[in-house]
Amino acid sequence: MTTVIAFIIIFGALVFFHEAGHFYFAKRAGILCREFAIGFGPKILSFKKNETLYTIRLLPIGGYVRMAGEDQEMLDLKAGQRVGLIFNDKEQVEKIVLNGKNRYPNIRLIEVESADLDHDLIIKGYEEEDDETLKTFSLMKEAVIVEDQVETQIAPWDRQFASKSLGKRAMTIFAGPMMNFVLAIVIFTILAIIQGVPTNDPILGKLTNDGAAKQAGLHTGDTVISIDGSEISSWEDIVDVIQKHPGEELMFTIERNNQTKDIAVTPKAEKEGEKEVGRIGVLNPVEKSPLKVATYGVQQTYQWTIEIFRMLGKLVTGQFSIDMLSGPVGIYKSTEVVAKSGVLYLMKWGALLSINLGIMNLLPIPALDGGRLLFFGVEALRGKPIDRQKEGMVHFIGFALLMLLMIIVTWNDIQRFFL
Numbered sequence: 001m002t003t004v005i006a007f008i009i010i011f012g013a014l015v016f017f018h019e020a021g022h023f024y025f026a027k028r029a030g031i032l033c034r035e036f037a038i039g040f041g042p043k044i045l046s047f048k049k050n051e052t053l054y055t056i057r058l059l060p061i062g063g064y065v066r067m068a069g070e071d072q073e074m075l076d077l078k079a080g081q082r083v084g085l086i087f088n089d090k091e092q093v094e095k096i097v098l099n100g101k102n103r104y105p106n107i108r109l110i111e112v113e114s115a116d117l118d119h120d121l122i123i124k125g126y127e128e129e130d131d132e133t134l135k136t137f138s139l140m141k142e143a144v145i146v147e148d149q150v151e152t153q154i155a156p157w158d159r160q161f162a163s164k165s166l167g168k169r170a171m172t173i174f175a176g177p178m179m180n181f182v183l184a185i186v187i188f189t190i191l192a193i194i195q196g197v198p199t200n201d202p203i204l205g206k207l208t209n210d211g212a213a214k215q216a217g218l219h220t221g222d223t224v225i226s227i228d229g230s231e232i233s234s235w236e237d238i239v240d241v242i243q244k245h246p247g248e249e250l251m252f253t254i255e256r257n258n259q260t261k262d263i264a265v266t267p268k269a270e271k272e273g274e275k276e277v278g279r280i281g282v283l284n285p286v287e288k289s290p291l292k293v294a295t296y297g298v299q300q301t302y303q304w305t306i307e308i309f310r311m312l313g314k315l316v317t318g319q320f321s322i323d324m325l326s327g328p329v330g331i332y333k334s335t336e337v338v339a340k341s342g343v344l345y346l347m348k349w350g351a352l353l354s355i356n357l358g359i360m361n362l363l364p365i366p367a368l369d370g371g372r373l374l375f376f377g378v379e380a381l382r383g384k385p386i387d388r389q390k391e392g393m394v395h396f397i398g399f400a401l402l403m404l405l406m407i408i409v410t411w412n413d414i415q416r417f418f419l
Contacts, residue, residue: 002339003332003335003336003339006335006339006346007060007331007332007335008060010335010346010349010350010353011060011061011331011353012038012060013183013350014180014183014350014353014354014357015038015039015060015062015063016038016063017179017180017182017183017354018063018176018177018179018180018357018358018361019036019037019038019063019064019065019176020179021175021176021177021178021179021180021182022065022067022172022173022175022176023036023065024175025168025171025172025175026065026067026161026172029164029168029169029171029172030158030159030164031067031068031069031159031160031161031164031172032051032067032068032069032153032155032159032160033051033052033065033066033067033068034051034052034053034066034067034068034152034153035052035053035054035055035064035065035066036052036053036054036055036065037054037055037056037057037063037064037065037066038055038056038057038060038063039055039056039057039058039059039060039061039062039063040057040058040059040061040062040063040064041057041058041059042057042058043055043056043057043058044056044057044058051142051153067161067172068155068159068160068161069155069159069160069161069162069163070161070162075117075145075152075154075155076115076117077096077112077115077117077123078112079112079113079114080111080112081111081112082109082110082111082112083096083097083098083109083110083112084096084097084101084104084107084108084109084110085097085107085108085109085110085123085137086104086106086107086108087108088140091138092138092139092140092143093123093137093138093139093140093143094140094142094143094144095143095144095145095146095151096123096139096143096144096145096146097146098145098146098147099147099148100146100148100149103149108127108128109127109128110123110125110126110127110128110135110137111125111126111128111131112124112125113125113126113134117139117154117155117156118155118156118157118160119156119157121138121139121140121141121143121154121156122136122137122138122139123136123137123139124136124137125137139154141154141156141159142154162385162388166376166379166380169376170373170376173369173372173373173376174369174373176361176369177357177358177359177361177362177369177370178358179358180354180355180357180358180361181301181305181354181355181358183351183354184297184300184301184304184351184352184354184355184358185297185298185301186297187297187347187348187350187351187354188296188297188300188301188348188351189293189294189296189297190347191296191344191347191348191351192288192292192293192296192297193288193293194344195286195344196286196287196288196293197286197287197288197289197292197293197296198235198284198285198286199235199284199285199286199287200234200235200236201223201234201235201285202223202224202225202232202233202234202235202237202238203221203222203223203224203235203285204218204219204220204221204222204224204238204254204282204285205220205282205283205284205285205286206220206282206283207219207220207281207282207283208281208282208283210281211268211279211280211281211282212265212266212267212268212279212280212281213265213280213281213282214281216252216263216264216265216266216280217263218252218254218263218265218280218282219256221256222254222255222256223254223255223256224238224252224253224254225253225254225255225260226252226253227241227242227250227251227252227253228241228250228251229251235284235285238282242267242278242279242280243267243277243278243279244277244278245267245278246267246268246269246270246276246277246278246279247266247267247268247269247278248266248267248278249264249265249266250264250265250266250267251263251264252264252265265280267279267280268280268281300351301351301355304351304352304355305355305359308355308356308359309359312359331353334349335349365398365402366394366395366397366398366399367395367396367398367399367402368398368402371394371395371398372395375391
């Protein structure tokens with residue numbers, strides 16, 4: 001149960017920040033956002049505030065912001081269609097009722113001749129009482145169409161995604177992955193505030209109670225001068241020597257309270273992959289200077305970003321097998337392992353997943369944010385957008401291939417962990 005909760009919280013946070021990036025910059029650009037959703041599938045919870053429906057859906061494996069004009073607007077009125085109009089005090093149409101008209105006592109029934117819900121915001125038609133005079137009715141910019149008692153706000157052209165400048169559209173799409181990197185920076189910074197920033201000084205950090213270091217008499221804060229006569233100048237030197245000598249007695253020359261001492265320590269042999277390495281139960285030394293804490297989040301996010309790109313490079317060159325990729329099942333099982341180590345390890349795991357999500361979404365693959373940004377780049381070079389139907393087809397094919405890859409990866413995860 002703990003793993004389920006941890007998985008939902010971590011994935012929910014990653015998706016929320018990602019979609020919040022899209023949402024914030026869409027709203028700044030003046031785009032009508034019809035829905036802000038966490039998850040896919042049937043709705044579990046929903047509420048509407050202003051013009052946006054906020055929903056939590058059943059499957060916590062993604063999310064979306066439904067922006068007006070991203071897809072072809074489905075709101076339309078056909079010639080000959082009979083609708084009901086409800087007006088405000090200024091004689092502007094505020095509601096267009098498609099069915100269930102008898103629920104509204106002040107409704108005016110018309111037969112539509114033509115309608116422009118994007119630019120001119122007008123409906124032309126004949127009223128029931130006067131079916132020979134063509135009348136023009138002006139719409140509010142926030143007018144809604146009511147069908148089956150569900151209200152859907154119209155989207156004038158200046159509220160649609162496609163109407164915005166290339167820069168605003170690109171920023172709205174880029175903001176999702178960007179917020180994943182921001183989230184990682186925030187998490188790493190919080191960890192630095194709580195734990196301190198790891199340093200490379202040759203000083204012993206916190207000792208575990210059952211470790212060889214504490215049993216031998218080493219203390220937190222001891223400065224290691226040498227090990228078995230080999231000079232030590234950094235924490236990496238300490239780790240390197242200890243790992244190379246599992247089960248072998250090592251003589252530590254340390255400085256404590258301005259005094260030099262020799263202490264014999266025998267590293268415990270532990271499995272790391274297919275080989276044995278030495279461990280003495282000492283953690284990395286840390287410091288909590290404001291400057292170090294302030295820069296740690298950015299440094300860690302940058303370093304892990306480089307590392308993930310390096311792994312992607314291996315995947316492209318064939319050094320990294322597709323069988324080594326993990327989908328939701330693999331991430332769930334990894335979360336289960338990390339959750340046993342405590343909240344701080346879960347936070348770091350969440351930061352790494354957030355960086356992964358940001359990078360994956362920026363890859364120039366159709367249906368992902370990076371694929372859409374690629375089309376914006378082509379638009380900038382051409383001076384005009386690519387035909388929306390052609391772009392939509394490319395994204396559809398890309399999405400289908402991504403789903404196929406997801407199925408393959410998930411099946412590999414199931415075989416690895418359950419079969």
